[in-house]
Amino acid sequence: MIVICCALYFEAKPVITALDLRRCNENRFVEEYANEDNTIRLIITGVGEVKAASSCSAELTYLSFLYPQTTIHLVNVGTCAGREDVKGELFVINKITEQNTGRDFYPDMLYRVNLKEMPIICSSKPVKDIESDFVYDMESSGIFTSGSSLLSPDRITILKAVSDSGDFEEVTPKVIKRTIEGKIDQIKDVILLLQTTTIGENNKIDSDKFEKACNRLCLTTAMQNNFKQLLKYASLTGKNTDDILDKMPEVTSKKQGKEILDELRNELI
Amino acid sequence: MNLEMNSFNLPLSHIYVEKGIKDNPLTEFILNKYHKANVIEINHYKDVFSRQRQNIVNQRKSQALILARKEGELVYKGSPMCQDFDNENFYYTSCTMNCIFDCEYCYLKGMYPTSNIVVFVNIEDIFEEVSKLCKERKIYLCVSYDTDLIALDNLTNYIGKWVEFVSGEPNLTIEIRTKSHRKDIYDKLIPNSRVIFAYTMSPEEVINEYEHKTASLKDRIDAADYAISKGFTVRLCFDPMIYCKDFKTQYENMVNMVFNRISCQKIRDISVGSFRISSDYLKVMRHKMPDSAICQFPFETVDGICTFPSKIKLQMEEHLIGCLTKYIDESKIFRADY
Numbered sequence: 001m002i003v004i005c006c007a008l009y010f011e012a013k014p015v016i017t018a019l020d021l022r023r024c025n026e027n028r029f030v031e032e033y034a035n036e037d038n039t040i041r042l043i044i045t046g047v048g049e050v051k052a053a054s055s056c057s058a059e060l061t062y063l064s065f066l067y068p069q070t071t072i073h074l075v076n077v078g079t080c081a082g083r084e085d086v087k088g089e090l091f092v093i094n095k096i097t098e099q100n101t102g103r104d105f106y107p108d109m110l111y112r113v114n115l116k117e118m119p120i121i122c123s124s125k126p127v128k129d130i131e132s133d134f135v136y137d138m139e140s141s142g143i144f145t146s147g148s149s150l151l152s153p154d155r156i157t158i159l160k161a162v163s164d165s166g167d168f169e170e171v172t173p174k175v176i177k178r179t180i181e182g183k184i185d186q187i188k189d190v191i192l193l194l195q196t197t198t199i200g201e202n203n204k205i206d207s208d209k210f211e212k213a214c215n216r217l218c219l220t221t222a223m224q225n226n227f228k229q230l231l232k233y234a235s236l237t238g239k240n241t242d243d244i245l246d247k248m249p250e251v252t253s254k255k256q257g258k259e260i261l262d263e264l265r266n267e268l269i
Numbered sequence: 270m271n272l273e274m275n276s277f278n279l280p281l282s283h284i285y286v287e288k289g290i291k292d293n294p295l296t297e298f299i300l301n302k303y304h305k306a307n308v309i310e311i312n313h314y315k316d317v318f319s320r321q322r323q324n325i326v327n328q329r330k331s332q333a334l335i336l337a338r339k340e341g342e343l344v345y346k347g348s349p350m351c352q353d354f355d356n357e358n359f360y361y362t363s364c365t366m367n368c369i370f371d372c373e374y375c376y377l378k379g380m381y382p383t384s385n386i387v388v389f390v391n392i393e394d395i396f397e398e399v400s401k402l403c404k405e406r407k408i409y410l411c412v413s414y415d416t417d418l419i420a421l422d423n424l425t426n427y428i429g430k431w432v433e434f435v436s437g438e439p440n441l442t443i444e445i446r447t448k449s450h451r452k453d454i455y456d457k458l459i460p461n462s463r464v465i466f467a468y469t470m471s472p473e474e475v476i477n478e479y480e481h482k483t484a485s486l487k488d489r490i491d492a493a494d495y496a497i498s499k500g501f502t503v504r505l506c507f508d509p510m511i512y513c514k515d516f517k518t519q520y521e522n523m524v525n526m527v528f529n530r531i532s533c534q535k536i537r538d539i540s541v542g543s544f545r546i547s548s549d550y551l552k553v554m555r556h557k558m559p560d561s562a563i564c565q566f567p568f569e570t571v572d573g574i575c576t577f578p579s580k581i582k583l584q585m586e587e588h589l590i591g592c593l594t595k596y597i598d599e600s601k602i603f604r605a606d607y
Contacts, residue, residue, distance in 0.1 A: 070324075095310075106285075106309070106316065106317050106320065109278060109282075110277055110327055110328065110330065117307050148322065153323060154324050154327050154328065233562065236560065236565055237562055265567055269567065
């Protein structure tokens with residue numbers, strides 16, 4: 001699942017249109033949009049690190065109860081300030097510097113997104129003095145810190161299109177929308193690529209069957225852990241764990257349960 | 270996982286460089302060599318290396334390189350889980366961390382929070398520290414434990430530096446362990462009996478199943494044989510032994526293949542040991558690699574060390590030693606304590 005964060009509705013609008021997202025009200029703590037099969041969600045976080053972090057956190061916490069964390073990829077799509085000659089360009093961010101604290105954060109750059117890379121400085125207020133080697137925004141560090149409390153750093157991608165060069169009085173909703181619209185095809189390509197990288201959970205053991213088998217075998221907690229480990233191994237070596245669980249007999253003591261586990265171990269390895 | 274490899278950037282497409290070592294000659298050499306890489310400036314290597322919740326499995330598909338300065342303790346006492354080959358003062362050092370090879374069972378996956386490779390560019394500081402240790406006593410130092418130094422030599426040229434350094438330190442013996450196929454390094458070096466090139470030998474089935482990206486058994490044998498022919502000192506490590514259903518045939522075939530090619534008289538010594546790992550590392554590996562059969566194997570844990578069940582372990586080791594002693598005197602075989 002892809003979770004897109006945008007600070008402003010004007011940034012989000014072209015993405016919502018391109019990905020055919022609809023307003024949804026599943027998580028009442030954030031303004032969110034989703035596609036039909038719920039594989040892409042978008043939230044509007046509001047401007048600034050704190051708002052971005054708290055909205056992002058609210059959405060990820062909500063989703064982490066419903067989906068495995070390894071299946072979630074967080075993408076920040078937004079505008080930023082940069083040099084005059086890169087106005088209109090879209091960058092993938094490889095380093096985030098939180099201006100207030102001086103702390104640096106590094107998303108993993110594993111995926112071939114075919115975009116130029118750039119470090120970003122995340123400031124608490126709009127920046128006028130632009131240094132040539134950076135772009136500037138107000139949300140990326142909040143989104144990254146919030147995201148990395150649940151996700152691995154390869155599962156957070158920051159995409160920034162340069163809308164201005166510090167002349168923020170001229171940054172109108174129209175300019176923001178036009179900047180994202182200008183790069184929407186590339187943004188869409190990245191999102192579709194990242195969608196292919198989400199990992200499903202394999203080797204799931206039926207928890208209900210497992211619990212019942214443990215009860216039948218009178219297993220202690222430590223023995224249950226050993227049993228689960230045996231089942232994981234069995235599953236990875238091509239055995240059907242449901243069959244194994246179904247075959248576990250009813251015993252009357254822990255000792256007998258241990259003997260059954262020993263037999264199973266010998267059978268499996 | 271439904272991810273195509275072409276979704277990933279190429280390995281070493283990203284190089285993180287500590288601010289303080291930008292002008293180091295090795296940094297410049299590497300950055301010139303990989304001039305197309307994206308270079309990201311960092312304050313300290315741990316800012317990237319030690320991030321929380323890194324996905325070591327995905328990182329393996331696009332390993333980044335971190336260039337850094339090693340500080341603090343530079344040489345460590347050897348672990349009791351590693352073989353000291355009856356050497357009293359057993360140490361190891363890491364001039365690089367992590368490996369381009371991808372052995373599923375490798376303890377590095379439990380020890381390090383990342384799959385990215387760190388090259389410490391200040392090897393001279395390590396040499397200085399080792400020199401101090403060597404002043405009054407003989408030192409046995411393993412330099413390729415937390416990496417495969419030969420596999421990374423194109424990047425670092427550290428093998429030549431180590432060989433040269435050892436020639437000036439009469440009290441120092443080093444071991445360079447590898448699973449690499451490279452033979453060309455031996456054409457550039459001067460043999461020294463105190464530099465031991467240690468080749469890990471595994472059955473082809475184990476290599477194919479678990480030792481991803483490493484050299485085939487044939488290529489390892491070729492490389493070891495070539496090193497011997499050039500006058501270098503070679504050790505063969507049948508360690509770690511990995512259990513497989515037909516381990517008897519697998520290990521017997523491997524031993525025959527090795528000694529049909531390599532003269533046993535020319536081997537310095539041999540090590541034998543089953544796979545063993547700290548339970549703390551295994552716990553991390555099981556969490557991070559839920560789809561790895563070898564990590565999820567139901568090992569036995571004794572005193573915080575996980576090994577194959579003792580019966581299997583004994584059978585495997587006895588069988589291997591039986592195969593080896595057909596070719597080589599038992600006094601040349603060192604067994605792991607665990």
